[in-house]
Amino acid sequence: MSERLSGGEMLIRALQDEGVEHVFGYPGGAVLHIYDAIFKQQRIEHILVRHEQAATHMADGYARSTGKPGVVLVTSGPGATNAVTGIATAYMDSTPIVVISGQVPNEVIGTDAFQETDMVGVSRPVVKHSYLVRDASELPQVVKEAFYIARSGRPGPVVIDVPKDTTDPNMLFDYEYPASVSLRSYAPATRGHSGQVKKAVNALLGAKRPVIYTGGGVIQGDAAAPLTQLARRLGFPVTNTLMGLGGFPGDDDQFLGMLGMHGTFEANMAMHHADLIFAVGARFDDRVTNNPGKFAPDAKIVHLDIDPASISKIINADIPIVGPAAVVLAEIDAVVERRLEADPDRLDRDALAAWWTRIREWRDAHGLDHDQRHRCGLNGTLLPQQVVQAVYRATEGQAFVTSDVGQHQMFAAQYYKFDAPRRWINSGGLGTMGFGLPAAMGVQFAHPAAAVACITGEGSFMMNMQELSTCMQYALPIKIINLNNQALGMVKQWQDMQYGGRHSHSTYRDALPDFKALTESFGHVAYRIDTLAELDDVMADVFGPKHTDDLVFVDAHIDPEEHVYPMAVKGGAMNDMVLERVDGRDDIREDL
Amino acid sequence: MRRLLAILLENEAGALSRVIGLFAQRNYNIETLSVAPTEDPTLSRLTLSTEGDENRIEQITKHLNRLIEVVKVVDLTDGDHIERELMMIKVRATGETRDEVKRASEIFRGQIIDVARDAYTIQLTGTSDKLDAFIRAMDEADILEVVRSGVSGVGRGEKILSL
Numbered sequence: 001m002s003e004r005l006s007g008g009e010m011l012i013r014a015l016q017d018e019g020v021e022h023v024f025g026y027p028g029g030a031v032l033h034i035y036d037a038i039f040k041q042q043r044i045e046h047i048l049v050r051h052e053q054a055a056t057h058m059a060d061g062y063a064r065s066t067g068k069p070g071v072v073l074v075t076s077g078p079g080a081t082n083a084v085t086g087i088a089t090a091y092m093d094s095t096p097i098v099v100i101s102g103q104v105p106n107e108v109i110g111t112d113a114f115q116e117t118d119m120v121g122v123s124r125p126v127v128k129h130s131y132l133v134r135d136a137s138e139l140p141q142v143v144k145e146a147f148y149i150a151r152s153g154r155p156g157p158v159v160i161d162v163p164k165d166t167t168d169p170n171m172l173f174d175y176e177y178p179a180s181v182s183l184r185s186y187a188p189a190t191r192g193h194s195g196q197v198k199k200a201v202n203a204l205l206g207a208k209r210p211v212i213y214t215g216g217g218v219i220q221g222d223a224a225a226p227l228t229q230l231a232r233r234l235g236f237p238v239t240n241t242l243m244g245l246g247g248f249p250g251d252d253d254q255f256l257g258m259l260g261m262h263g264t265f266e267a268n269m270a271m272h273h274a275d276l277i278f279a280v281g282a283r284f285d286d287r288v289t290n291n292p293g294k295f296a297p298d299a300k301i302v303h304l305d306i307d308p309a310s311i312s313k314i315i316n317a318d319i320p321i322v323g324p325a326a327v328v329l330a331e332i333d334a335v336v337e338r339r340l341e342a343d344p345d346r347l348d349r350d351a352l353a354a355w356w357t358r359i360r361e362w363r364d365a366h367g368l369d370h371d372q373r374h375r376c377g378l379n380g381t382l383l384p385q386q387v388v389q390a391v392y393r394a395t396e397g398q399a400f401v402t403s404d405v406g407q408h409q410m411f412a413a414q415y416y417k418f419d420a421p422r423r424w425i426n427s428g429g430l431g432t433m434g435f436g437l438p439a440a441m442g443v444q445f446a447h448p449a450a451a452v453a454c455i456t457g458e459g460s461f462m463m464n465m466q467e468l469s470t471c472m473q474y475a476l477p478i479k480i481i482n483l484n485n486q487a488l489g490m491v492k493q494w495q496d497m498q499y500g501g502r503h504s505h506s507t508y509r510d511a512l513p514d515f516k517a518l519t520e521s522f523g524h525v526a527y528r529i530d531t532l533a534e535l536d537d538v539m540a541d542v543f544g545p546k547h548t549d550d551l552v553f554v555d556a557h558i559d560p561e562e563h564v565y566p567m568a569v570k571g572g573a574m575n576d577m578v579l580e581r582v583d584g585r586d587d588i589r590e591d592l
Numbered sequence: 593m594r595r596l597l598a599i600l601l602e603n604e605a606g607a608l609s610r611v612i613g614l615f616a617q618r619n620y621n622i623e624t625l626s627v628a629p630t631e632d633p634t635l636s637r638l639t640l641s642t643e644g645d646e647n648r649i650e651q652i653t654k655h656l657n658r659l660i661e662v663v664k665v666v667d668l669t670d671g672d673h674i675e676r677e678l679m680m681i682k683v684r685a686t687g688e689t690r691d692e693v694k695r696a697s698e699i700f701r702g703q704i705i706d707v708a709r710d711a712y713t714i715q716l717t718g719t720s721d722k723l724d725a726f727i728r729a730m731d732e733a734d735i736l737e738v739v740r741s742g743v744s745g746v747g748r749g750e751k752i753l754s755l
């Protein structure tokens with residue numbers, strides 16, 4: 001026999017039945033019935049945030065680090081609109097979150113009632129799907145569908161807008177959670193087209209200058225293992241997008257590093273000169289291709305993606321394959337294995353050896369320097385790259401690293417070599433400052449014993465620093481590495497390069513707080529470092545047994561003049577890069 | 593190139609706004625749009641005309657298919673098809689123009705569906721080109737009001753658009 005539950009209770013019970021363990025939320029009038037239902041149960045832990053935007057980033061960090069949908073609960077009106085930035089962030093990076101927003105009662109919708117916002121309308125362009133619950137009896141079905149849609153196919157955020165009357169504690173319903181869900185209008189591909197797989201294999205085996213270029217789809221699609229196996233079997237160079245780092249081991253010799261706007265010299269050169277590009281779960285974003293009209297002129301493009309709309313959107317694919325990356329890569333690998341067993345010379349090994357020689361020459365000439373302890377910043381200051389490398393050493397490359405947006409994000413992406421998927425967590429698509437700290441919190445909730453570092457900048461950190469209070473409440477031992485250049489560094493870099501060094505509103509005129517005192521006031525541990533000499537010792541302490549249970553904030557004062565390089569030249573091809581500081585050029589990319 | 597898309601959509605609150613929102617959001621153009629429930633009341637059918645080269649239409653189709661409530665999308669202009677639009681046009685009809693308007697309406701196989709002392713309302717069905725031609729045949733100064741339904745389309749022969 002089914003149970004009799006109120007709408008609010010059904011909602012929470014449905015989340016339990018969906019296996020949800022954490023809900024990141026903030027209460028308010030429209031969701032009080034739901035909060036009462038939360039109070040009366042133990043299975044789901046509700047985390048009280050300090051700002052709804054942070055709740056969405058926590059759910060997002062949780063989702064990115066586990067693959068399981070993260071869940072958010074906010075009230076109507078301002079609670080819901082505060083969540084929108086986080087929903088858009090999840091949408092742009094295709095991460096599964098389910099956002100439950102309170103709404104005014106059905107009968108007053110449309111009357112400009114207190115705290116009424118058309119949340120379904122406001123969020124429409126940045127959700128995978130959304131629901132407005134008209135009747136409490138729909139709740140179990142809606143929750144079931146929402147989770148299914150959020151995590152299947154190309155994942156994405158789903159909003160459930162819940163009018164207060166549908167959670168009324170006095171109205172009871174028969175509760176039964178649907179065992180399965182089927183939607184006649186939604187059926188994500190479950191495997192690749194076998195004809196296309198064969199064509200792709202032929203193209204791969206015939207390549208003389210191949211590059212495997214992979215993005216967030218390999219991470220989200222749990223395809224790192226089959227990708228690595230195929231890449232090793234073929235011996236092809238691999239490059240990852242900002243979203244794809246960790247899809248292939250970052251310390252592997254076959255890895256060219258990140259590509260694109262701040263990608264490595266060898267990755268961008270290899271892309272430009274390739275005769276075959278195998279794109280997997282990547283979308284030829286403008287931060288990767290630079291000018292699409294000049295993109296990889298000689299390359300045949302094989303493009304594998306779960307979302308048909310990503311294929312041939314920017315760059316025409318010669319061999320498109322729609323399907324889940326993990327399944328299709330395994331299919332391709334199986335065919336490649338058979339072909340190579342039958343004929344080991346099916347690959348043009350001489351051409352490949354020559355290709356690798358060129359790539360190594362590029363790498364030797366202008367590759368990243370993975371130990372910069374010999375360098376010295378202005379007036380003896382620390383360099384941001386040195387700090388990232390010290391974090392890498394202290395964590396033995398095994399930490400979850402979240403980041404924000406700016407120079408620090410690029411330094412983290414370039415110098416922390418991720419060798420496993422779901423470890424590097426950043427807002428690549430929307431570029432949301434304020435993402436790093438709450439995302440790290442979501443990761444730490446999902447992985448209580450893991451080392452979680454947030455490599456941030458002082459500008460980004462101040463966009464969600466109120467969450468230090470939440471960290472205190474839940475005793476989250478996150479390590480925050482603040483690359484403090486006392487500026488909106490990335491903005492300032494562009495101003496140096498393109499606006500004659502006119503720093504219009506990219507510095508704070510000595511109005512920064514004492515971050516050490518600030519974080520200590522929240523009950524956390526804090527360090528300040530200024531020199532290379534103290535760097536490794538402090539990092540050893542921060543990530544060592546001394547602070548296993550502490551949130552530690554490291555305020556690293558770095559050279560404010562340091563720029564991120566390489567950097568793509570505006571309107572150029574992928575091989576057009578600026579490699580070192582040249583102020584005042586006006587042909588760098590103009591759109592920030 | 594003008595294209596005519598036929599779209600089957602879940603007949604649910606909010607579904608249509610997702611289709612329209614998609615066109616606005618991705619900078620696609622809607623020239624005409626007509627929509628009504630089908631013989632299956634859980635489904636609506638839209639006919640939408642838009643401009644774009646092959647790439648653009650492919651992108652539009654793919655993005656439409658990404659919407660959870662879109663069940664099917666077909667580009668009718670890919671094959672043989674029939675399209676019709678309905679127009680109600682109110683024109684000044686006084687003195688000698690009264691007869692002229694009536695004759696023109698007959699030539700275009702229109703029907704006068706409302707008569708007033710100084711005006712006729714004429715109903716016309718046909719391709720959009722035919723309706724345009726009728727409007728051109730009227731004296732601009734005599735046209736009082738034009739109401740057009742937007743194009744509806746269906747494939748020729750036995751091929752049908754269904755689930």
Ligand SMILES: Cc1ncc(C[n+]2csc(CCOP(=O)(O)OP(=O)(O)O)c2C)c(N)n1
Pocket residue numbers: 404405406407408409431432433434456457458459460461483485487488489490491
């Ligand atoms: C919410 C938001 N507002 C504005 C921007 C534009 N923006 C990109 S990087 C940047 C500067 C970031 O400064 P900081 O966090 O200190 O990082 P730094 O570049 O100095 O390392 C700004 C303002 C953004 N990405 N996100």
Ligand SMILES: [Mg+2]
Pocket residue numbers: 406457458459483484485486487488489
């Ligand atoms: Mg800064």
